[in-house]
Amino acid sequence: MTFEQVKEIxxxxxxxxxxxxxxxxxxxxxxxxxxxxxxxxxxxxxxxxVEISEDQLSTATCVDDMAKLISRYAxxx
Amino acid sequence: xxxxxxxxxxxxxTPTEELHHLRWQDMNYVCRVVHTxxxxxxxxxxxxxxxxxxxxxxxxxxxxxxxxxxxxxAPHTPVILVDLPGTGTADDLPEEEGFDTLAAAALHLLxxxxxxxVNVLGAxxxxxxxxxxxxxxxxxxxxxxxxxxxxxxTGTMRAFLREAVSHIEGTVPGPGxxxxxxCPALGLYADRLVSYLVNTEEHQRVQQxxxxxxxLRKQALRxxxxxxxxxxxxxxxxxxxxxxxxxxxxxxxxxxxTGEHDMTTSPRQNRDVARTIAGSTMVLLKxxxxxxxxxxxxxxxxxVLRFLRDEPLDGLDFAYTA
Numbered sequence: 001m002t003f004e005q006v007k008e009i010x011x012x013x014x015x016x017x018x019x020x021x022x023x024x025x026x027x028x029x030x031x032x033x034x035x036x037x038x039x040x041x042x043x044x045x046x047x048x049x050v051e052i053s054e055d056q057l058s059t060a061t062c063v064d065d066m067a068k069l070i071s072r073y074a075x076x077x
Numbered sequence: 078x079x080x081x082x083x084x085x086x087x088x089x090x091t092p093t094e095e096l097h098h099l100r101w102q103d104m105n106y107v108c109r110v111v112h113t114x115x116x117x118x119x120x121x122x123x124x125x126x127x128x129x130x131x132x133x134x135x136x137x138x139x140x141x142x143x144x145x146x147x148x149x150x151a152p153h154t155p156v157i158l159v160d161l162p163g164t165g166t167a168d169d170l171p172e173e174e175g176f177d178t179l180a181a182a183a184l185h186l187l188x189x190x191x192x193x194x195v196n197v198l199g200a201x202x203x204x205x206x207x208x209x210x211x212x213x214x215x216x217x218x219x220x221x222x223x224x225x226x227x228x229x230x231t232g233t234m235r236a237f238l239r240e241a242v243s244h245i246e247g248t249v250p251g252p253g254x255x256x257x258x259x260c261p262a263l264g265l266y267a268d269r270l271v272s273y274l275v276n277t278e279e280h281q282r283v284q285q286x287x288x289x290x291x292x293l294r295k296q297a298l299r300x301x302x303x304x305x306x307x308x309x310x311x312x313x314x315x316x317x318x319x320x321x322x323x324x325x326x327x328x329x330x331x332x333x334x335t336g337e338h339d340m341t342t343s344p345r346q347n348r349d350v351a352r353t354i355a356g357s358t359m360v361l362l363k364x365x366x367x368x369x370x371x372x373x374x375x376x377x378x379x380x381v382l383r384f385l386r387d388e389p390l391d392g393l394d395f396a397y398t399a
Contacts, residue, residue: 015145034292035285035292038295054295
């Protein structure tokens with residue numbers, strides 16, 4: 001999954017403002033709160049069949065790192 | 078004691094915060110002032126440009142529990158979020174103390190920050206505190222907003238809270254466990270708590286219901302022994318026979334609102350509260366329940382902002398005006 005795809009989900013589905021969601025932004029700086037992580041986790045499972053919990057998503061160091069993490073889970077499923 | 082914000086680059090509108098450490102009646106507590114104005118001092122003093130919004134949240138929340146609302150409101154006016162005694166990082170509130178003491182602590186906060194007047198939003202457990210502030214000191218409250226308010230917790234919710242208090246107070250950490258370890262006895266409690274805060278029967282008509290249920294369940298399961306005991310103390314307070322003092326509120330513009338599917342504090346219960354506030358407006362958010370601030374965060378903030386700006390609340394596509 002690309003950074004652009006993750007950003008689209010975060011802004012369109014999870015209600016985050018667009019500007020702070022940059023590739024290098026730490027999750028907190030990007031506005032990724034606990035509600036956004038749960039919404040992202042549910043969307044990834046419903047829409048893409050990727051099972052990755054909000055706890056696992058929260059280990060990402062930045063938004064781009066989260067996109068790579070999701071990609072690894074998508075490949076391994 | 079205040080921790081000031083670091084210097085900000087020109088044009089930076091990212092919300093930032095000041096932490097204020099407060100003390101009242103031998104109790105330490107803390108508040109955050111979140112704002113985007115680099116001239117952070119403009120809102121202090123007798124003639125503020127705009128009154129800040131003091132947010133008094135729910136029983137199981139701390140001053141970091143409203144990131145979505147603060148992000149949407151802070152660009153317009155500073156948002157003050159507080160760990161009153163008995164919540165978050167604050168000292169414990171003695172068991173015999175209740176909402177009167179919490180309202181007095183909130184008013185002391187205004188004195189400490191040098192604020193003549195603020196807008197006050199009390200949500201759920203915060204509603205009886207906000208109501209008392211407006212009743213006692215209408216001169217200090219520019220506008221009163223109550224979200225998820227009731228005179229009295231009733232029915233199965235009341236029975237559940239009694240049971241939860243008994244359950245929490247009847248258990249102790251096991252050998253080798255500290256008060257800061259997760260309290261495993263809360264497993265069943267977590268599921269039932271969620272079922273009382275979220276209208277699971279109407280989950281298909283409530284936006285983001287699945288996500289909110291999952292978030293609340295996870296938070297409940299992570300509750301430590303120390304937090305669980307505080308929850309029990311909060312539950313005891315909301316079991317008081319009358320959460321709101323008699324006499325009503327006059328002289329303060331007021332908005333009472335909740336989700337149309339709220340079963341924790343029903344629309345009827347909220348309406349009964351609104352009837353005690355002269356000239357108040359009652360609004361129901363569509364496709365939301367007691368957790369409307371999470372389910373419809375954008376609309377929740379939009380409603381709050383419109384009220385703070387004295388803009389009409391009729392005709393909003395996401396709400397009913399009762």
